[in-house]
Amino acid sequence: MAARPKTFITDFRHLPPLSDDELDQGRSFAAFLSCVVAIGSMEGPDARVRSPIPCRCRPARRPCPGVILIARHPRHSEIEWRCSECEFSGVITHWEGSSSDFSVTAPEAVEVVAPATAPNRGPATLEGRWHIVEMEMWDKDAIDLLGPGYIEFQKRHGSMRFVAIEGGLDCRYSEAEGRPTVEFSWFGGDDRDDASGRGWARLQADGSLVGRIFKHRGDDSSFTARRFDSTRSPQ
Numbered sequence: 236m237a238a239r240p241k242t243f244i245t246d247f248r249h250l251p252p253l254s255d256d257e258l259d260q261g262r263s264f265a266a267f268l269s270c271v272v273a274i275g276s277m278e279g280p281d282a283r284v285r286s287p288i289p290c291r292c293r294p295a296r297r298p299c300p301g302v303i304l305i306a307r308h309p310r311h312s313e314i315e316w317r318c319s320e321c322e323f324s325g326v327i328t329h330w331e332g333s334s335s336d337f338s339v340t341a342p343e344a345v346e347v348v349a350p351a352t353a354p355n356r357g358p359a360t361l362e363g364r365w366h367i368v369e370m371e372m373w374d375k376d377a378i379d380l381l382g383p384g385y386i387e388f389q390k391r392h393g394s395m396r397f398v399a400i401e402g403g404l405d406c407r408y409s410e411a412e413g414r415p416t417v418e419f420s421w422f423g424g425d426d427r428d429d430a431s432g433r434g435w436a437r438l439q440a441d442g443s444l445v446g447r448i449f450k451h452r453g454d455d456s457s458f459t460a461r462r463f464d465s466t467r468s469p470q
């Protein structure tokens with residue numbers, strides 16, 4: 236018997252309220268859709284993104300290896316999503332102004348100014364692995380719980396680890412206050428639960444990286460990071 240395509244049309248205003256459990260664990264379909272909206276809303280109209288959100292399908296009881304591709308319709312605000320590997324797909328309408336809509340908050344974090352003289356701008360200056368040396372919410376021992384805390388940017392992708400959080404990043408680069416800046420959404424785990432959120436970081440005059448990481452409906456914390464090879468101390 237052929238599998239029927241699974242396309243879900245969702246009016247985001249009519250989502251059932253999420254329980255705290257679902258929010259923490261990100262396991263319900265509503266929590267999944269919230270993550271899709273969070274990432275889709277960060278993108279401009281016309282955007283097409285390969286998100287780090289894993290497909291929820293389990294054909295033959297094995298997890299589908301696909302990730303969710305997200306597209307914003309160029310003329311109206313619908314967010315279309317589909318699995319990179321299977322038929323799992325859908326359309327989300329009326330998500331604007333919801334608690335998962337990051338399109339309003341994103342510009343406030345980064346005020347884009349005209350590019351300064353060019354040699355020091357763009358992803359290249361931020362790419363690579365940065366050691367998280369300080370966070371507002373946690374001390375160094377907590378940051379390094381799973382191994383040295385870090386954030387890493389590789390063109391549009393990246394990863395990070397601190398405290399019990401490990402996640403994949405979806406990155407956009409710009410300049411703000413005349414400095415290379417990255418904004419990102421992230422999706423991954425916090426301890427054993429799924430977790431997601433957003434963040435930004437900006438290169439400082441002293442070569443360090445300063446930014447803020449937000450967990451979706453959870454904590455947020457500023458952080459300071461240094462280039463991995465510049466944090467080796469002779470102790």
Ligand SMILES: [Zn+2]
Pocket residue numbers: 290291292299300301318319320321322323
């Ligand atoms: Zn799939």
